[in-house]
Amino acid sequence: MTAPRPSLARVLRPLAGACLLATCAMVVGAVDPGGSALAAGVQLRPQAAGGRLAGLKKEAAADVDSMRELSQQMVDQIFSFAELGYQEVETSAYLTRLLEKNGFRIERDTAGIPTGWIATWGSGRPVIALGSDIDDIPQASQKPGVAYHDPIVAGAPGHGEGHNSGMPLQVTAALAVKKIMEREHLSGTLKLWPGVAEELGGGKAYFVRAGAFKDVDICLFAHVGNNFNVSWGARVGTGVISVEYLFKGEAAHAAANPWRGRSALDAVELMNIGWNFRREHLRLSQRSHYVITNGGDQPNVVPANASVWYYFREIDYAHIKELRGIGDTMARAAAMMTNTEVTWRVTGAAWPQHFNRVVAETTYENIKSVGLPNWSQDDIRLATAIQKELGQAPQGLLTEISRLQGPVPLENNLGGGSDDIGDVSWTVPTVTLNYPANIPGLPGHHWANAVSMATPIAHKGVTAGAKVIAMTALDFLARPELVQQAWDYFKNVQTKTQAYAPLLDPADQPLVTTNARTMEQFRPAMRQFYFDAAKYKTYLEQLGITYPTVR
Numbered sequence: 001m002t003a004p005r006p007s008l009a010r011v012l013r014p015l016a017g018a019c020l021l022a023t024c025a026m027v028v029g030a031v032d033p034g035g036s037a038l039a040a041g042v043q044l045r046p047q048a049a050g051g052r053l054a055g056l057k058k059e060a061a062a063d064v065d066s067m068r069e070l071s072q073q074m075v076d077q078i079f080s081f082a083e084l085g086y087q088e089v090e091t092s093a094y095l096t097r098l099l100e101k102n103g104f105r106i107e108r109d110t111a112g113i114p115t116g117w118i119a120t121w122g123s124g125r126p127v128i129a130l131g132s133d134i135d136d137i138p139q140a141s142q143k144p145g146v147a148y149h150d151p152i153v154a155g156a157p158g159h160g161e162g163h164n165s166g167m168p169l170q171v172t173a174a175l176a177v178k179k180i181m182e183r184e185h186l187s188g189t190l191k192l193w194p195g196v197a198e199e200l201g202g203g204k205a206y207f208v209r210a211g212a213f214k215d216v217d218i219c220l221f222a223h224v225g226n227n228f229n230v231s232w233g234a235r236v237g238t239g240v241i242s243v244e245y246l247f248k249g250e251a252a253h254a255a256a257n258p259w260r261g262r263s264a265l266d267a268v269e270l271m272n273i274g275w276n277f278r279r280e281h282l283r284l285s286q287r288s289h290y291v292i293t294n295g296g297d298q299p300n301v302v303p304a305n306a307s308v309w310y311y312f313r314e315i316d317y318a319h320i321k322e323l324r325g326i327g328d329t330m331a332r333a334a335a336m337m338t339n340t341e342v343t344w345r346v347t348g349a350a351w352p353q354h355f356n357r358v359v360a361e362t363t364y365e366n367i368k369s370v371g372l373p374n375w376s377q378d379d380i381r382l383a384t385a386i387q388k389e390l391g392q393a394p395q396g397l398l399t400e401i402s403r404l405q406g407p408v409p410l411e412n413n414l415g416g417g418s419d420d421i422g423d424v425s426w427t428v429p430t431v432t433l434n435y436p437a438n439i440p441g442l443p444g445h446h447w448a449n450a451v452s453m454a455t456p457i458a459h460k461g462v463t464a465g466a467k468v469i470a471m472t473a474l475d476f477l478a479r480p481e482l483v484q485q486a487w488d489y490f491k492n493v494q495t496k497t498q499a500y501a502p503l504l505d506p507a508d509q510p511l512v513t514t515n516a517r518t519m520e521q522f523r524p525a526m527r528q529f530y531f532d533a534a535k536y537k538t539y540l541e542q543l544g545i546t547y548p549t550v551r
């Protein structure tokens with residue numbers, strides 16, 4: 001980490017500790033036990049405070065710039081770990097080590113998830129939570145900077161979504177904010193936390209249930225995108241409940257005594273057939289899909305055990321519950337048809353997302369002042385080449401930030417993906433900042449989405465995103481009325497007619513062994529390609545990749 005730039009620090013120092021936290025604690029009504037400046041109760045006139053805040057934000061942005069190399073190393077390191085949901089062992093060890101070294105206190109095993117943790121620094125209010133996902137996608141291994149399919153380890157998981165970039169962004173932002181808070185004696189607490197097993201809806205609802213956000217005032221979440229984007233109100237997309245149905249029948253010799261057997265696989269197939277007929281008569285907004293997680297062992301043994309794993313997605317709580325109910329009925333009916341038994345387990349859940357207006361508007365102002373990165377000719381060549389490779393319009397990279405997006409009425413929500421940040425967004429005022437670290441026109445959950453994720457495109461996007469988060473965090477640290485307004489929206493608009501009720505039952509536990517076998521299979525080969533920051537400047541250099549490599 002770099003020392004604060006002396007000239008700027010000197011300019012600001014005469015004002016240190018004067019005002020920001022004092023007003024903050026008074027309005028929010030919190031007391032910082034260690035805050036001497038707070039006790040003094042010194043306040044600055046609003047205009048003066050505004051000018052000072054602008055100066056602090058400028059300083060934070062410059063500091064984020066000065067940490068570019070650290071951000072790049074984190075992005076490359078986590079890209080090379082490439083761990084699936086619940087198996088983010090190396091990623092979590094690396095991040096917590098780094099945060100511990102920087103004075104954060106680590107709580108581990110959050111919500112009973114071994115790769116879950118919360119890193120805390122500071123004291124008093126407001127408490128600002130900074131989070132991002134860390135898991136990746138099966139079979140998405142891909143060499144960065146190469147515009148055609150070329151895996152690092154064939155068949156291995158890879159960051160084919162870009163979740164290697166979000167925590168590096170948040171850590172960079174937190175370090176910049178922490179430096180200013182320390183020097184200015186600002187009251188406030190930073191809490192960094194990882195989105196574990198996001199692709200399984202397997203982290204945040206359990207974090208919420210375990211009380212991880214109980215003292216949080218504001219949550220700034222970050223998720224990779226191909227542009228800067230922030231929205232408020234109900235978002236296009238769905239919530240999800242993930243259920244695995246486990247059928248149990250009776251084994252028998254499939255040729256000699258087939259009448260003695262009862263096939264659990266038959267039940268799985270009948271359930272799926274039933275579901276696919278029913279699909280035509282479901283609402284347009286639903287999304288549902290399944291994979292067969294166990295289809296039996298070999299053809300000459302009637303499968304005694306078989307299982308199928310469903311995602312039931314809908315645009316509101318009631319319809320998610322209803323859709324899942326239809327699934328349970330199908331499973332029972334399939335069991336009856338085959339004279340087998342069925343049990344099921346919930347393996348994850350996510351609420352539809354609703355973001356906070358005040359937090360979104362505050363974030364958007366900072367997006368406007370940071371702007372998109374300057375893409376180089378090489379960045380654009382890589383983007384254009386992968387777009388062509390996939391038969392898409394060669395539009396390159398985006399150069400204009402998107403507009404601040406408002407609520408989407410339910411009747412206009414035609415469904416789409418889910419993100420378990422939904423559960424957090426119904427617990428505390430939250431937004432997701434999408435930042436430009438990926439390439440437009442790609443399919444998502446695909447090796448192609450990994451192509452940019454350890455290249456200058458991702459590095460620049462993370463630096464830009466870290467500036468926005470740092471500046472927004474400073475807004476909430478320095479302007480207590482904003483925290484209050486955010487809660488006013490949360491209480492009097494967002495949750496006025498809709499209260500949060502978990503999609504999880506109290507007995508549902510995170511299935512933390514998911515993906516263990518896949519990681520065991522691939523980790524030895526992947527380990528040889530872990531990024532070695534002591535030896536190489538970048539991962540591209542370590543892999544000997546010319547940037548960009550295009551056909």
Ligand SMILES: [Zn+2]
Pocket residue numbers: 133161163198223
């Ligand atoms: Zn994601």
